[in-house]
Amino acid sequence: MSSVPGASEQALIDLVRRHPRLCVLTGAGVSTDSGIPDYRDEKGEWKRSPPMTHQAYMKSHLGRQRYWARSLVGFRLLAGASPGRSHHTLAALEAQGFIEGVITQNVDRLHQKAGSKRVVDLHGRADLVRCMQCNLLVRRHVLHEHLAELNPDWVGMDAEIAPDGDAYLENVDFSTFSLPDCPRCGHGILKPDVVFFGDNVPRWRLGRAMSMLDDSQALLVVGSSLMVFSGFRFARHAAARGIPIACINRGHTRADALYTLKFETSIDESLTALLAGLSDAQASPGATG
Template sequence: MTLAETVSQTVNDGELQRFIEKHRRLFVLTGAGCSTDSGIPDYRDTNGGWKRSQPVTYQAFMGEELTRKRYWARSLVGWRRFGKALPNATHHALARLEQLGKLALLLTQNVDGLHQQAGNRNVVDLHGRLDTVRCMGCEHRSPRHALQQTLLELNPAWARLDAADAPDGDADLDGHDFSNFTIAPCPRCGGLLKPDVVFFGENVPRDRVATAMQALEAADAMLVVGSSLMVFSGYRFAHATAKAGKPIAAINLGRTRADSLLSLKVERSCAEALAFL
């Protein structure tokens, strides 16, 4: 790192601290960059592009049995580490922000539940939670860890496989024949099980958006932490904040969709930028 870059980061750190101190009620939106230090990979590069193939779509998951088999096979392997992930310094810093009474709401695009593990209580999981499984027939919800045991019992040969981690509990199981994988049915009605998360091509529940927008109206500034905001479900809140004439600060390594709307941008890791908390 050059001297100029070091000075720039120091200035940004001071500006970020002043931004947080100045605003009484912050609307915080978090993304994958919050959880990379917990061992959960992110989706995008510093230019906002995909690092790997795009995630499975809702339409493909619901309409194609082989897609569901592929998803659950990869999830069986990926859940071993994802299910044991722990909060990192970024999560603890944002929990401290809530303890200080500075948080109007923490809206997270992540599905890992690590903000709640760190102590945040005023959280909306915009895209749902991966630790819960939903039946698309009877709407029964059940714990993901219980499904893991069922999948292992149904697919003992797959239990011995390992692979590199991919975002959101996925694993890079390339080159395998997924046709012989057995999917577990709903334990209550025998219906189709899906993680209780919003897939690409699926709509975010209206009540979550409404709750977040209400909190945004009560906030006096927005803080984006570890999100490129490339997905509209998150970007809409930055757009609404700017339209309301409220300032936005962002911590993100690389480009965001809302760069032109920002009052302050800090291009550092989330944990480093929020270390003062």
């Protein structure tokens, strides 16, 4: 496939008309208009320090204290975020039959809040917390209420918000932050039910996402640099199967050589134009696919 950077919006409309069952793969860029920061710049480099790894979280009690202290301050932004225009446009495209499903690398559940029905949360859900010993699942807001009771001095702190409900708290003694035990088994480590860096996507979830891609006629990447392999693998799989790939993302991505079309344009504007163009084509009596 030869990539066509800077392609026209009509080219994307035409591609979807020829391949009307899209699998959409989204990343942090689709949620930035909802006030949630992203991780990488237009070169695909980290904007800030990489997030905590799974291994560091599981091995270090102080690391977990740091994580939950920052989360108690920062997660309110993620919890209170509303879907943006891009989320609603993707839901509308699904409702009109153009989208087979959405694979999202985000953990904010904004696609579901916007009305998308067929969504694979590739990296899990930030609104749930799992005990790593007994697998108990609890709502995150319930745990945060308990954390606030245990750590009242931390509740009113103000800090710059980082991606995925983190907050920048520096030069703070996290060793004073109290962590609760699992309410069921009493000793398991409580961890957000998300895939941290260094961890693996569960096999059943990966299989569901791959099946969604295999049932589709084209792949549309939206707001992701695909620098993490868990997302890049879908572009690689689509290319290997000869499935056309379009991308809407500003700057470099790991899959630039694989795209049929690439748009370094506003996600909101590009998706809105796509919806309008496809709706016009459906309404036109002489339209052909």
